[in-house]
Amino acid sequence: MTDWVIWLIDAGGYWGIGLLMVLENVFPPIPSELIMGIGGIRVGQGRMEMLPLLLAGTVGTTIGNYFWYWVGYRLGIEKLRPLVRRFGRILTLEWRDVETMNRLFTRHGEKIVFFFRFMPAFRTMISLPAGLFHMGKWRFLIWTGAGALIWNIILAGSGHILGANFARIDDYLGPATTVAIAMGILFYVWRLIVWRPSDEVTENRECEQEKG
DSSP, rough: HHHHOOOOOOOHHHHHHHHHHHHHHHSSOOOHHHHHHHHEEEEEETTOOHHHHHHHHHHHHHHHHHHHHHHHHHHHHHHHHHHHHHHHHHHHHHHHHHHHHHHHHHHHHHHHHHTTTTTTHHHHHHHHHHHHTTTTTHHHHHHHHHHHHHHHHHHHHHHHHHGGGGGGHHHHHHHHHHHHHHHOOOOOOOOHHOOOHHHHHHHHHHHHHHHH
């Protein structure tokens, strides 16, 4: 993965950084750690400047996240109801779970969007529910941008400080990404096995009480 990322950064400069960060948030397997880290290395080599690098990376990240926000916003919470009703077992969701998440986003949407920017995989996924629950567009953009800027400063700064040694991060990102995906799949399988609708849980509890 490293070779074509480096080629696009060197060929496209800041535009290449911005494009890669958009793609990273639309197709998460492309790691922002690698993109911004290499950008930081280029700053250390005098081939880029830090401020335009951070601007390109942050704008690209925000645009990529806004894509998923827009998808969620267009779908909307009410259009989600028939999907939950029909595929609730597969999604391991019922409508009261959706209402709980809606209240959570209403009260703490900014904090959720901001802090999820520092969590691999989830930092992109969180944009979809933000749109579904119609979090204010500018609130979403401001807090997504703020979290992205801080994260990009950390990554670009690390690349700048570590230099060529940072390029080896791809040797660790591949296995780490695989582990993260595997853990996500295992969690879903576990939830699929143990999840029961609340009315079924209540019915089973009442049956046990009657037997007792």
